[in-house]
Amino acid sequence: MNKSGLTIDHSQIHTKTMSNTAWENLVKKQLKTDDIYPILTKENLEGIVVKPFYDAVQKPLVNLPKIEESTHLVAKYHESLEEDVFAFILDQNVENLEQKTIFINNEELAGHISPEEQDQYFSLIDVFDEKQAVINDQLVKELLAKQFRRHICIDISLHQNAGASIVQQLGIALAKTKELVEIYGSEIVNKLIFRIAVGGNYFFEMAKLRAFKIVFNQLSKEYDLDEIPYIFAETSLRNKAVFDNENNLIRSTLELAAAMIGGADAVFSNNYLVEKSTENSEEISFKQQIVLAYESIINVFEDASNGSYYVEDITQQIAEKSWAFFVEIEENGGYLELLKQGTVQKKIYDHAIEEQKWVEEGKIKLIGVNLYPKLDVKKSIEELYSEKEIKAVRWAEMFE
Numbered sequence: 001m002n003k004s005g006l007t008i009d010h011s012q013i014h015t016k017t018m019s020n021t022a023w024e025n026l027v028k029k030q031l032k033t034d035d036i037y038p039i040l041t042k043e044n045l046e047g048i049v050v051k052p053f054y055d056a057v058q059k060p061l062v063n064l065p066k067i068e069e070s071t072h073l074v075a076k077y078h079e080s081l082e083e084d085v086f087a088f089i090l091d092q093n094v095e096n097l098e099q100k101t102i103f104i105n106n107e108e109l110a111g112h113i114s115p116e117e118q119d120q121y122f123s124l125i126d127v128f129d130e131k132q133a134v135i136n137d138q139l140v141k142e143l144l145a146k147q148f149r150r151h152i153c154i155d156i157s158l159h160q161n162a163g164a165s166i167v168q169q170l171g172i173a174l175a176k177t178k179e180l181v182e183i184y185g186s187e188i189v190n191k192l193i194f195r196i197a198v199g200g201n202y203f204f205e206m207a208k209l210r211a212f213k214i215v216f217n218q219l220s221k222e223y224d225l226d227e228i229p230y231i232f233a234e235t236s237l238r239n240k241a242v243f244d245n246e247n248n249l250i251r252s253t254l255e256l257a258a259a260m261i262g263g264a265d266a267v268f269s270n271n272y273l274v275e276k277s278t279e280n281s282e283e284i285s286f287k288q289q290i291v292l293a294y295e296s297i298i299n300v301f302e303d304a305s306n307g308s309y310y311v312e313d314i315t316q317q318i319a320e321k322s323w324a325f326f327v328e329i330e331e332n333g334g335y336l337e338l339l340k341q342g343t344v345q346k347k348i349y350d351h352a353i354e355e356q357k358w359v360e361e362g363k364i365k366l367i368g369v370n371l372y373p374k375l376d377v378k379k380s381i382e383e384l385y386s387e388k389e390i391k392a393v394r395w396a397e398m399f400e
Contacts, residue, residue, distance in 0.1 A: 007165030010312070031229065040325035045362070046166055048317050054309035060341065061268035061312050064213045064263055064303045067230050069298035071259075072101055072266035074232075075286040078279065085286070087223050089124070089268055103232065105268065110239055111142060120338035121148045122266075123192055126155035128176060130390050133339035135179065142256065144184075150193035150230050161392035162237050163352020163385070166208045166318055169196070172344070174219050178326075186223035194229050198255040198262075199236040204318075205255065207311055208234065209262030210303070211318035218323065233259035236269040241274065241396035244368035248272040253288050260298045261305050278392065342388060356381050359395045366395055375399040 028264055029037050040052035066190045067257045072087040077094055087101040088094075093109055101120040104110045109317040115121045143151045156169045164172070173194055178190050194212070198205045213228050220227035235252040251273045259267045272276045293299040305311040329344075338344045358364040360381075364370045377398055384393050 003005060013337065014077065017122040020053060023055075027052075027284075030369065043234070044201075044204075046360065047321065047337055048204070048314050048316070050314065051310075053229070054292065054313065057309045057312045057316075059316065061210075061214075061306065061315065063306055065228060066213075066265050066302060067228060067234075067265040068265040069300070071264055071293070073286070073289040073293055073299065074103055074266050074268040074283050075099075075272075078246075078282065081283075081286070082268060085264065092342050099387075101266075103268075107139065110146070113205075115145070115147045119147075121146070122150045122153075122230075123148055124153045124155070124195055125194070126153050126158075127180075128155070130158065133336050134137065135183065135336070136249050140180075144191065146190075151191040152188060154180075155195040157195050157234060158390060159201060159327050159348060160197035160236055161394075162390045163238070163355055163393060164348045165351045166201075167202060167325050168322040169388070170208065170212050170215060170318070170322035171329060173343055174215060174322070175329040177216070177219060178330065179335050181223065186225060186269055189220055189223065189225055193232055195232045195234065196264075197236045197238075198233050198259045198264075200239045200251050200255060202254055202258050203311055204314060205258040206262040206305055206317040207318050209264060210305065210311070210315045211322060213263065214315070214319040215323050215326070219326075219391065231264045232266045232268070233262075233264035235270045237270060237274070237392060238394055239366060240272070240367070240394055241369050242400050244396070245273055247368050248274070249288070252285070254293070256289055257292055257296075260292060261301075263303055310341050346387050348390055349385055350391065353385055356384065356393075356398065357394060358394060360398060364395070369396045369399050396398065398399055 005033050016370040024036065028034055031039060042050060044050065074087045074089050075081055075085045075089055077088040088097070089103045089104070089105050090109060093112065096101060103122045103124050104113065105124045107125050108323060109233045110123055110125055113121065122141050125139070125143070127136050127143070129136060140152060152172055159172055160168050165304045188313065191235055194210070212231070217227065234253045239251055240248045252269050252272055256269055267289055269288050271281050271285050273281045298304055329338060332338060332343070337343065355364065359366060361379060369375055378400065380397050384397055
């Protein structure tokens with residue numbers, strides 16, 4: 001146990017293979033010490049064991065497929081983009097959008113749209129009311145009656161932006177899925193779309209999407225199905241700052257790359273200008289995706305990180321921990337019941353404030369906020385967070 005309260009099992013780190021031994025000897029020489037692992041081991045709030053060197057993986061994973069052959073690059077609608085963009089997110093009705101993929105982000109709009117057979121429509125409207133701890137039954141039935149490709153959105157982007165851990169995010173996604181299946185039957189499983197925010201921990205976020213495919217497939221098998229999740233990934237707001245636009249752009253580019261490599265079916269970049277969105281900033285935000293897709297073609301690979309010992313190892317750890325958290329939720333009454341009790345809110349709150357403390361102490365580095373320069377703290381953790389509510393909080397708000 002180290003001073004942060006995290007347990008690091010060094011027996012899992014130290015493996016005696018020839019290549020590992022050769023590597024250890026080289027590092028000992030360079031660091032001028034035999035005790036290299038305390039120097040090389042880094043803490044993380046997820047409780048994931050990360051080795052400084054990998055030369056194998058215990059259980060190699062099979063290829064983790066995605067549903068779409070090529071990841072949709074989604075833009076916020078603007079008429080100037082109609083000719084060049086094939087997938088839009090809509091908050092209001094637009095006439096004569098033909099042969100486009102549309103992600104509907106407005107409940108009222110969803111009620112009025114009647115797609116033609118050739119159209120591809122997806123609902124991004126969350127049917128869970130997190131504050132009231134209920135499912136909007138009427139909305140579910142209305143959406144299921146539509147000719148959409150995916151009817152029901154399970155949104156866990158809020159939870160990521162509120163400070164939930166990766167393990168909590170995936171466990172909650174499974175628990176929300178189970179709540180829906182218990183009411184509407186297992187046939188709803190292949191009508192779901194998952195809205196997931198991708199944060200700045202590049203490889204962990206990549207592994208998060210891969211791990212979710214594993215645990216969702218495992219859950220589907222409980223209902224004699226063999227499904228994989230449809231993942232709509234968007235950039236996080238949690239690590240963005242009002243006065244640091246250029247770094248926001250860099251962070252969101254890495255998040256988009258992690259989402260594509262992790263196997264998202266669609267990606268969307270939230271505006272890198274936190275408070276003052278412009279047409280120009282919206283266009284730049286979207287074109288991040290274009291650059292990544294056209295320069296590296298990472299949007300067409302099915303499971304680009306498969307075979308990376310590091311990514312496969314942390315994928316398996318995240319999957320195991322997420323499933324355990326899901327089981328814990330179910331054993332204590334299910335997601336909605338724990339929302340009513342305030343248990344879910346408290347668990348997210350506990351992780352969020354620990355994360356915020358790491359930002360305040362500089363353990364999580366945010367260039368332009370707590371490093372180069374280090375800004376003064378202007379708001380306390382108590383002012384930012386509430387243990388009774390799941391609400392989005394940006395790390396930089398403490399300094400703004």
